[in-house]
Amino acid sequence: MSAEQVSFLDRKLAAGPYPLDTLRHSTAHLMASAVQKLWPGTRFGVGPSIEHRFYYDFAFPEGVRLTDEDLPRIEQEMRRIANEKRPFSCTTVSRDEAKQRLAAMGQPYKLEILSGILEGEPITFYSHGDWQDLCEGPHVASTEQLKHFKLLSVAGAYWRGDEKRDQLTRLYGTAFWSKDDLDSYLAYLEECEKRDHRTLGRSLDLFSIHPEVGPGFIFWHPNLAIPRRAIEEFWWSEHQRRGYQPVYTPHLASEELFKVSGHLQNYGDLMYSPMDIDGQNYRVKPMNCPGHIKIFQSQIRSYRDLPIRYAELGTVYRYERSGVLHGMLRVRGFTQDDSHIFCTHEQLEGELVGVLELVKFLVRTFGYQFRAYLATRPEKSIGGNEVWEHATRALGNAAERTGISTEVDPGGGAFYGPKIDFKLKDALGREWQGPTVQCDFNLPERFALEYVGKDNLRHRPVMVHRAVLGSFERFVGGLVEHFSGRFPLWLSPVQIALIPIKDEQEEYCRSLRETLVFEGFRAQVYAQGTNLNQRVKAAQQDQVPYMAVCGGREVESKAVSLRLRTGENRGAMSFESFVAMLKEKRAAKALDL
RNA sequence: GCCGGUGUGGCUCAAUGGUAGAGCACCUGCCUUGUAAGCAGGUGGUUGCGGGUUCGAUUCCCGCCGCCGGCUCCA
Incomplete structure (x- = not known):
């Protein structure tokens, strides 16, 4: 299947008598009832509809372990129950009644959910056949309508997403109103698998990872290093013509630097342990900003010097828990196309315009479509209101001036400033994390950055962090999938x-x-x-x-x-x-x- | 990190409680070819690592490591 034909995500899905979410959630109930039948005594977590799919979390009886091989059995049982053509019915009960029911059913997780339902809100049970579940609904009319579904995978998931709590077994599945849509979705999943950069990385000899050297570290083979270099050269020439200056900063730095920057306090978990050099603690850098700041600070800056735009393909190292590593997309060492702009508040908007123009240009060169989100001030944040307002307005204006329509992500900003994040849409219609442009009022403060103004007084510059590609590892890994290994x-x-x-x-x-x-x-x-x-x-x-x-x-x-x-x-x-x-x-x- | 799965020659995979086999790739020879698999032969594995059970384990059990699917987090 070619990218042009793969259209699941753009496909107009068949409509049914209810929204797809309702269909999927009902199918989740059907799945839960089948599981209950096959493994009596199973306790239930939650079973929502999510994008394209649904899941249900289960705590199986002692000794029961599910594998992918159990899925067909469950599906079969689901079809059997569905064929009984039972209506979904809803009953509203009192809190006490609900408590009694759930206690009788032996459903501790459901009881916990019940206790989370606010006074005054209706408490409802949905049932089909003799199976019932505490659920706010809605559901389809009858199990008869549940036809085109497929169970996809089994995985572990923490109760309430909290790793300190019980680990449940999560079953994923999907459902559609038409067989065509289901088939198309399954074909889409297959296509994603075929394009998986790890698979292509092997067959096209693109990269390798050597567990004995260290998981999460990418070895770029010539076949991938060549495109990377082409991108680097393109990247740099576009930066150069936009007034960026190259810098290089060391990979190791005294721990003091990261104390001043605050990274040690705030991001200590992702930093590697210190190494002792002449009795002094050093760290491998997890970010490039402090280094760029030191260059800025290496002399007294005049307003005439601003804006200063430093750019570096800076390699950073961050600790990621072993379970989250994923090919080139989630690694422990990666190279960011990092840049920091130091400017006056008056210059901010103009600088942002420049950044957004560049983003647009670079991203389109690779054939990505994008969406932009303007993330505003979160509750926990630093800095004065007027500073936030000014910067947020600057971001908004800059987007407008560059013809980029943004959706607002209220409270989604960093604690140190507002930002615009981009999501890239690839050839399969999947979204990838894309460029980011962040205003920062924190680091200039922590490092006491200054420039001398026209008035001969010291002023604090604004800092803009921005990355267009993000990291080469993730970006190029994504490109492999975007182009399906067929680079232009x-x-x-x-x-x-x-x-x-x-x-x-x-x-x-x-x-x-x-x-x-x-x-x-x-x-x-x-x-x-x-x-x-x-x-x-x-x-x-x-x-x-x-x-x-x-x-x-x-x-x-x-x-x-x-x-x-x-x-x-x-x-x-x-x-x-x-x-x-x-x-x-x-x-x-x-x-x- | 946690839950589950998984780990066999470079790759994809098969097999068995009695010390492993295929296809592709690779090498050699033949064929001298008009747009995705010509023919023949050959090399290559102490079956992830460590321990246990057993007369004997790659196959069963335990531990470790990696990988895969998720949870959480992010470039």
Whole structure:
């Protein structure tokens, strides 16, 4: 399935007599009743509908452990119960009555939920057949309507998301109003799995992780390091033309630095233990900002110097619990495309405009759509009202001036300032965490940053943290999935495969390669294997965008026979026009071939 | 970290309480080829690590490590 055809997330789903959430929640009830039937004595947690899916948490009787293999059994039981065509019915009861019922049913978690229901709110039970559950509903009319569902996975989950409390078994499933939608969703899940950057990372030789070296640390192979470098070069040239200055900062710093910055106090959990150097504690940096601040502070700054924009591809290390590591997307060491802008309050809005323009440009180059969220002041925060208002307004204005529509995320800001976060939408319609632009009133304060104003007095600058790609690990891992391993020309590790039909044409291919390499292209002669099919196959498997097949005819006319990795065969074209086309596609960073 | 699952040659996977097998990849030879798998042969594994049960374990049990699905958190 190609990205263009994968449309589940954009698909208009069949409507039923009730909203999908209701359908799914009812299916969760159905699942719970089936589980109850199969494992009497099971206690129930919660069973809500979530995006695309539903789940229900269970505490199974002593000794019962569920695995994926149990899912078909449960599904079967669900279908059996559904076929009984029982209506869902609702009864409102008094608190005492509810307590009695739940106690009789032996449902401690439900009792806890009951105690959380506020006085005056209705207490309702929903039942189908002889199964009932404390639930606020709503539900579909009858189990008869529950047809197109599928159980997906079993996992652990803490009661109320609190790791100090019981661990329950969570069953995930999904349900739709039409078989078509269900199939389409399952196909979508399959496509996601196929695109998984860990799978592609293996088959395309992109990266590796070596547990014996350390989990959560990425080794970039040439096939991924090449696109990364292309991105870095692009990234840097775009920053340079926008007045950013490069800086480099050390990976180790005296612990004192992180005490001043507050990271040690606030983010101590994610920092690695100190190492002793000459009796002094040092830490590996978890963030780049303190380093940039020290550069800012290395001399007295005048208002004439501002704004100062420092940019660094800064590698940081953060402790992540072993269970959360995930390929390139969640790691313990990563390189941020970090930048810090020091400016006056008056300059803030203009600076933000510049950042947002850059964000828009970079993100679109990769073919992502995005959504922006303006996160405002949270309850726990520092700084005066007028400062917050000014910065929040600056963010809003900047978004408006750059034509970026934002949704407001009330109270979602950092404690140190408001921000705009971007969510990227990939080729499958999935959302990824994207760029972030954050105003910071805290660090300038903690480090007592100053510049000398026109009035010859000391003033405190504003600081803007911003990352466009986020981290190279996560961003490129995401790109692999976005492109399904088929990078556009400008990113492809091998851009052109020169394929001799017979060994006689190998020399010709080598000479074309030389020209291409001279022109700055990454070209390889595919002479492995023993026949054309094998060579084409190898180039296809490597996802090389352009295959230049060369036989006797091509040699004679100084041409190539062009095949795209899409399978399209464009036939013969002169080598000269081939190179011209490549140059054009490369310069445009074209997403198509 | 926690719950559950899982760990066999480079990759994907099979098998068995009696010291492992296939496909792909790789190597060699034949074929000299017009757009995704030509033919034949061959190399390669102390079955994640440690311990236990057993006459004997890769297969059963325990511990550790990694990985996978989640919980929580984030770039």
